[in-house]
Amino acid sequence: xxxxxxxxxxxxxxxxxxxxxxxxxxxxxxxxxxxxxxxxxxxxxxxxxxxxxxxxxxxxxxxxxxxxxxxxxxxxxxxxxxxxxxxxxxxxxxxxxxxxxxxxxxxxxxxxxxxxxxxxxxxxxxxxxxxxxxxxxxxxxxxxxxxxxxxxxxxxxxxxxxxxxxxxxxxxxxxxxxxxxxxxxxxxxxxxxxxxxxxxxxxxxxxxxxxxxxxxxxxxxxxxxxxxxxxxxxxxxxxxxxxxxxxxxxxxxxxxxxxxxxxxxxxxxxxxxxxxxxxxxxxxxxxxxxxxxx
Numbered sequence: 001x002x003x004x005x006x007x008x009x010x011x012x013x014x015x016x017x018x019x020x021x022x023x024x025x026x027x028x029x030x031x032x033x034x035x036x037x038x039x040x041x042x043x044x045x046x047x048x049x050x051x052x053x054x055x056x057x058x059x060x061x062x063x064x065x066x067x068x069x070x071x072x073x074x075x076x077x078x079x080x081x082x083x084x085x086x087x088x089x090x091x092x093x094x095x096x097x098x099x100x101x102x103x104x105x106x107x108x109x110x111x112x113x114x115x116x117x118x119x120x121x122x123x124x125x126x127x128x129x130x131x132x133x134x135x136x137x138x139x140x141x142x143x144x145x146x147x148x149x150x151x152x153x154x155x156x157x158x159x160x161x162x163x164x165x166x167x168x169x170x171x172x173x174x175x176x177x178x179x180x181x182x183x184x185x186x187x188x189x190x191x192x193x194x195x196x197x198x199x200x201x202x203x204x205x206x207x208x209x210x211x212x213x214x215x216x217x218x219x220x221x222x223x224x225x226x227x228x229x230x231x232x233x234x235x236x237x238x239x240x241x242x243x244x245x246x247x248x249x250x251x252x253x254x255x256x257x258x259x260x261x262x263x264x265x266x267x268x269x270x271x272x273x274x275x276x277x278x279x280x281x282x283x284x285x286x287x288x289x290x291x292x293x294x
Contacts, residue, residue, distance in 0.1 A: 006236060007136055014054065070082075073113045083216055083230070091139065091237075101143070101144075108194065110199050129152065132283075133160065141276050143276035146197045149193055191218055217232055
C-alpha cells in the first residue's frame, strides 16, 4: 500500500517506535529581547509533509504491527490493541469546553461500519482522537467538545505528550481502577457525547473514505439505544477516495449523511455558534484562520 494524500501523521507516535534513534527534526529557537523582558520561543519546524526518511520508518512500523492489527469492528478489542480502519469518516478540529474558540488543539474523526459488519447485526462506531499538531490539511472547526468532556480532552493531550517522550505505555487514565473511579461524568459517557457532537458539528466537506492504523483507547459496549464505540489514537490517516464531480452524486452522499445523523437535507452547514462558523485550522500557518464573524 502506498502512502498518499495524508490528512494526519503523528511524527511523535512514529518516533516512539525508535527510542534509540535521535530525531533529526529538532525545533528551531527564536529569541527576542527588549529592555525589560527576555523571551525564548520554541518554533516547530515549518515542514509538515512527511519526508522520504519518515515514510521509510512508517513502512517499517506498519510491517511490524499490521500482522497483529485487527479491523476496528473486531469483537474482542482491548485497550492497547492496534486496529486497521478503512471506511468513510468525517473530521474536524475542536477545543476544550472552556477554551477560547481560536485554540483548537484536538482533531476528531468519526464514522460507522454498516450493520452487517457489527456483532449481532448492529453498527460499530469509530472515533479517532489526535492532536492538531499532526494535522496536514486545512480543516474546519467543530467548535467546543461539549460540557463535561474535559476527561477526554485531557487524555488526548496526555497521550500526545507520552509519545513525545518516547513512551508507548498505556496511560494510567485508561487502567481499570481509573476508569471505575466514581465521577460525575463517566469516561464511556464522555466519549459517546463527543462522538455525537462531532457527528452533528463536522463540516460536510471534510468527509471521505480514509484508512490508516490506530491504537485502541476504549472499547465501549453497545447500549440499549447506541452501537458499540471504539475510541482510538491514530498513527496516520490518509484519504483514499476521489471526491465525486457530478452534483447529483454529491447531493446523494449529502442526503445519506443527513439521514444517518438526523439532519435536514437542506442544512448544508454544521449547527455551530456564530463565533465558530466558517472558522478553519490551517496547519500551514500553524494558526486557525480568523472567523468571518469575529
